[in-house]
Amino acid sequence: MRNLGDMSFVPMEALDRAARLVGDRWSLLVLAALLDGERRYGELLDQIPGISTNVLAQRLAGLEAAQLVIAEPYSRRPPRMRYSLTADGRGLTTALAALSAWGAGRAGDDEEVRLRHVSCGTPLEPHWRCPTCDTDVDLEATTPEATIDDTVTFNA
Numbered sequence: 001m002r003n004l005g006d007m008s009f010v011p012m013e014a015l016d017r018a019a020r021l022v023g024d025r026w027s028l029l030v031l032a033a034l035l036d037g038e039r040r041y042g043e044l045l046d047q048i049p050g051i052s053t054n055v056l057a058q059r060l061a062g063l064e065a066a067q068l069v070i071a072e073p074y075s076r077r078p079p080r081m082r083y084s085l086t087a088d089g090r091g092l093t094t095a096l097a098a099l100s101a102w103g104a105g106r107a108g109d110d111e112e113v114r115l116r117h118v119s120c121g122t123p124l125e126p127h128w129r130c131p132t133c134d135t136d137v138d139l140e141a142t143t144p145e146a147t148i149d150d151t152v153t154f155n156a
Helices: 012-022 025-034 041-047 053-065 093-104
Strands: 069-075 080-085 128-130 135-137
Touching: 012 025, 025 041, 025 053, 025 069, 025 080, 025 093, 041 053, 041 080, 053 069
Parallel strands: none
Antiparallel strands: 069 080, 128 135
């Protein structure tokens, strides 16, 4: 394994691939709207303020092509679809929650919008943890201890 030194911690090729699949505003909002379960087209239009019908149709088709969303017919005449997330789409839950929390912190108002633990109401904190060592890893540290693809290592 090699030390990245001053190379980017985020693998640019992987980030580019992710951004091409879900990197635009409307796709992220469509995915977030489907996190709670399946939705019909009209329900998605109602849940995502400002999205136009043609943009929603394009984003759903793109997300379906990327195998992040499944479209299942619930009516043949007229053809009507119900949309839900695939396992890969559901795998974006943590990333969407983290992006949402980051955006909430930049709202500019005093209202705190955060995920909270249902049992006690405490705001949740995202973190990376090694399950083998049972050790938390701080990715915001100057030199975080993390490996990308088993070929690149950061040493603290």
